[in-house]
Amino acid sequence: MIYVIRHGQTDLNKEGRLQGRRGLPLNENGIKQAESLRDKLMDIHFDYIFSSPQERAVQTAEIATGMKATIDERLDVFDLGEADGLMKGEAKLAGGIPDPRVYRGVEDAQSYVKRVFAFMQELEAEYGASQVNILISGHKCTTGCIGAYFNGMPEDRNILRFSSNNGDYKVYSFNARIVAFPDC
Numbered sequence: 697m698i699y700v701i702r703h704g705q706t707d708l709n710k711e712g713r714l715q716g717r718r719g720l721p722l723n724e725n726g727i728k729q730a731e732s733l734r735d736k737l738m739d740i741h742f743d744y745i746f747s748s749p750q751e752r753a754v755q756t757a758e759i760a761t762g763m764k765a766t767i768d769e770r771l772d773v774f775d776l777g778e779a780d781g782l783m784k785g786e787a788k789l790a791g792g793i794p795d796p797r798v799y800r801g802v803e804d805a806q807s808y809v810k811r812v813f814a815f816m817q818e819l820e821a822e823y824g825a826s827q828v829n830i831l832i833s834g835h836k837c838t839t840g841c842i843g844a845y846f847n848g849m850p851e852d853r854n855i856l857r858f859s860s861n862n863g864d865y866k867v868y869s870f871n872a873r874i875v876a877f878p879d880c
Contacts, residue, residue, distance in 0.1 A: 698819075698846075698868040699737065699831045701760060702839045702860040703752040704729035709862055712784050714794065715835075716776035721751045729863025730759035737761070737865075743828040746819075748772050748838060756863070757833035765833060770815040774808050774837040777801025792856050809855065812841040824870040839866065846873050 704726030708715040722730065737760055747757040747765035749772055757765040778801055779787050779794030788795045796802040823830060832842065836859045843858020844850065846868045850857060860866055 697829050698842075698870070699740070699742075699829065699865055700839050700842045700860065700868065701733060701756060701831065701833050701865040702836060702862055703748075703750070703756040703833060704733075704759075704863040706752050708781065714776050714779055714782050714784055714787055716773050716780040717750070718780045719750055719752055719773070722755050726752065726756070726862065727759065730756045733760040733863060733865060734762070737831075740829055742831045744823070744830045745833070746771060746815075746830065747833040748835060750835070753833045753835065753838075757831060760833075761831055768815055770811045771832065771834050771838055773835040774805075775801060775803035777803070792854050805853070808837070809841055809844070809849075812838060813845055816842060816845045820870050836860075842868070 704722045706715060706720040706726055707723050708720050710723065710725070733756065742761050742763060745757050745761055745763050745765045746768050747753045749767045749769060754765050754767065774793070776794050778799040788798045790796065793805055794802050819830065836856060840855035840857065840859035843866065844855040847858060
């Protein structure tokens with residue numbers, strides 16, 4: 697089974713700001729959310745723990761499992777460029793992402809999906825036929841993208857509909873994927 701968790705709360709989440717690669721570590725509530733995840737997942741033996749390189753995701757994975765996470769850059773948060781840290785209500789968006797015509801350095805959405813899907817395809821090729829439990833710790837965008845990997849890309853391409861809330865998780869199985877080859 698694949699357990700996909702979203703990191704616990706940070707002060708930027710609490711303030712309603714966009715949080716990308718210049719994000720913060722977990723705040724007190726985020727630590728409690730990670731501890732709550734640990735309680736919910738305590739009866740599961742995890743064979744592998746993977747995480748985004750962001751401190752908040754690593755903290756959540758390691759608190760929730762008591763194990764050291766393997767960092768994979770492909771799980772890194774979507775790069776918000778110059779919009780990183782802006783109040784959500786003030787940012788100019790194009791679809792669900794900061795408008796790259798307004799903000800420099802915003803990652804290409806299709807490239808983001810391709811890199812997360814590449815990680816998932818590699819994971820599936822290696823462990824898809826195995827009876828292992830894998831935990832993946834990431835972000836709103838990561839949990840949404842992995843949801844799209846298992847459920848198919850929404851027509852409007854808004855992967856955030858599959859996202860988890862801070863400190864929450866979803867469970868998937870490679871055997872139960874809706875699409876054989878997700879459309880990037």
